Amino acid sequence: MARSTRPKKLKAFNPATGEQVGEVQANSPAEVSEAVALARKVAPEWGAIPPAGRARILKDVRHRIYNNMDDIVETVATECGKPRAEALVHDVMPAVMALQYFERVAPKALRPDHPGRIIGPLLGVSSKVEWRPFGVVGCISPWNYPFQLAIFAIAPALFAGNTVVLKPSEVTPGVGERLRAVLEGLPPGVASIVQGGADVGQALVDAPCDKVCFIGSPATGRKIAGAAAKHLTPVVMELGGQDAAIVCEDADVDVASSGVLWGAFLNSGQTCAAIERAYVVDGVADEFIERLSSKLAKLHHEEDGDIGALTTSAGLDTVTRLVEDSVRNGATVVAGGPGEVKKGAASGGRWYPPTILEGRSEEMALFKEEIFGPVLPIVRVRDEAEAVRRANEDGFSLTASVWTGSRARFDRLAGELRAGTISSNDHASTAGAVWTPWGGVGESGYGRINGVYGLREFSVPVHVARSLMPKMKKVWWYPYDAATTETLRAVSDAIAAPTVREKARAVRVMIGSFGRAVKNKL
Numbered sequence: 001m002a003r004s005t006r007p008k009k010l011k012a013f014n015p016a017t018g019e020q021v022g023e024v025q026a027n028s029p030a031e032v033s034e035a036v037a038l039a040r041k042v043a044p045e046w047g048a049i050p051p052a053g054r055a056r057i058l059k060d061v062r063h064r065i066y067n068n069m070d071d072i073v074e075t076v077a078t079e080c081g082k083p084r085a086e087a088l089v090h091d092v093m094p095a096v097m098a099l100q101y102f103e104r105v106a107p108k109a110l111r112p113d114h115p116g117r118i119i120g121p122l123l124g125v126s127s128k129v130e131w132r133p134f135g136v137v138g139c140i141s142p143w144n145y146p147f148q149l150a151i152f153a154i155a156p157a158l159f160a161g162n163t164v165v166l167k168p169s170e171v172t173p174g175v176g177e178r179l180r181a182v183l184e185g186l187p188p189g190v191a192s193i194v195q196g197g198a199d200v201g202q203a204l205v206d207a208p209c210d211k212v213c214f215i216g217s218p219a220t221g222r223k224i225a226g227a228a229a230k231h232l233t234p235v236v237m238e239l240g241g242q243d244a245a246i247v248c249e250d251a252d253v254d255v256a257s258s259g260v261l262w263g264a265f266l267n268s269g270q271t272c273a274a275i276e277r278a279y280v281v282d283g284v285a286d287e288f289i290e291r292l293s294s295k296l297a298k299l300h301h302e303e304d305g306d307i308g309a310l311t312t313s314a315g316l317d318t319v320t321r322l323v324e325d326s327v328r329n330g331a332t333v334v335a336g337g338p339g340e341v342k343k344g345a346a347s348g349g350r351w352y353p354p355t356i357l358e359g360r361s362e363e364m365a366l367f368k369e370e371i372f373g374p375v376l377p378i379v380r381v382r383d384e385a386e387a388v389r390r391a392n393e394d395g396f397s398l399t400a401s402v403w404t405g406s407r408a409r410f411d412r413l414a415g416e417l418r419a420g421t422i423s424s425n426d427h428a429s430t431a432g433a434v435w436t437p438w439g440g441v442g443e444s445g446y447g448r449i450n451g452v453y454g455l456r457e458f459s460v461p462v463h464v465a466r467s468l469m470p471k472m473k474k475v476w477w478y479p480y481d482a483a484t485t486e487t488l489r490a491v492s493d494a495i496a497a498p499t500v501r502e503k504a505r506a507v508r509v510m511i512g513s514f515g516r517a518v519k520n521k522l
């Protein structure tokens, strides 16, 4: 039986109310191939524009965001169910910061390097390393910061001279259309959008592209790594996190409770770098938990308040399951929890009460998977050593934080924590530090976006080696006669010898045999 190949429509809902707020036509896999083919056709021309020229053209994207800022904020807030303040500060603001940063920095960061300025000429070569684009970069982004992360994925690739095809999340298709509008002023094919779900993402990876930038869950990351491996396509993996915060005995408890509150509940906990585990040293635990819960009680858990809805029903199911499992396995409910009535449930709104749990046991699933919701588990620990051990062993951190009044203590614990970013007395904000590398370790991914590191991630370092003695045959060429062996053995000895005397002796041997060796070359 012939299957319909007509792509479906993507429906957008407001998670705060359950209302449908829009509908967007999805693309077919064939249209993805067309978009990649066009991107490939224009890639040489775009890549040949010097970085400063590309930066001038890409300014248009930032200016279009400026002209449509209110509309973008409104669409992000409505499709994600997040407060407008969060849509502005966490979605649109980092995006324009990244664009402006790359406009200023890319021309300088992409200048060729000249490594080996001393050793190279000794061997008769001058080396230049050019940062060349890959060609077409396929970008796949998630729904939790749908505008910011799409720009974070495409911006370093575009500034580095690649063309891009972006597949934004099917959960926020209206944001995908806003992205299309801000990219419209670029030359055709330089930055295209394809809309759709997993099938469209798969078609993009399989097109194939020359590089893939994936931002999403570890489970999808594994599938994409497998699909990309068939084409040997390199992939940047920006995956999830179960971030740990360590509250030390000397922490300013007022600051720590405010910061951990924000780091855990921002975007209703649907942040890759949200605090999903707080290890609190016993001596300050009572005061910390009391202040944290009294501050949480002051927040507005409502549409356009402080803590918004959960964007997807699958996310709501996961949070419900993980909290119930934890309570069954011995966690104490400090705030919220399964007993509290779920707001908006009758109307189809996806709300989960902001919840603080205390306690840890090996059986709790919550320490084994990403919660991605408004839930903060707190674990009392004897000392910092136990905190670091649990932070590294209980789960995987995209970022981690240490709350302490001592710089030396921070430096020590930062050196022991396993994460892509480690902060003191703040958490998650570094995603907006667009001049620094953003990425994880282990389960939270590999490769980097943002900063000079992001530009180089989307560039191929090509070594252009110019011979300084074009008329001279190389000593390591044929034939391998006795003089050649003697010369090259002397070079190896000069490098490897432990004392100056032995090195000097080897250099003397080398000078003696070098002329004979070169003279005999074929």
Ligand code: NAD
Pocket (backbone or CB within 6 Å): 140, 141, 142, 143, 144, 145, 149, 167, 168, 169, 170, 196, 197, 198, 199, 200, 201, 202, 205, 215, 216, 217, 218, 219, 220, 221, 223, 224, 237, 238, 239, 240, 241, 271, 272, 273, 370, 372, 398, 439, 440, 444, 445
């Ligand atoms: P997801 O993995 O379900 O989807 C991400 C994107 O991948 C979507 O566009 C989706 O359509 C696409 N996709 C799904 N299956 C695919 C397939 N087989 N082939 C190609 N594309 C496919 O993730 P999500 O639910 O949208 O986002 C939440 C996850 O993203 C969380 O794990 C979160 O921690 C992570 N995240 C990471 C970062 C970071 O910077 N490291 C930032 C934000 C979110």
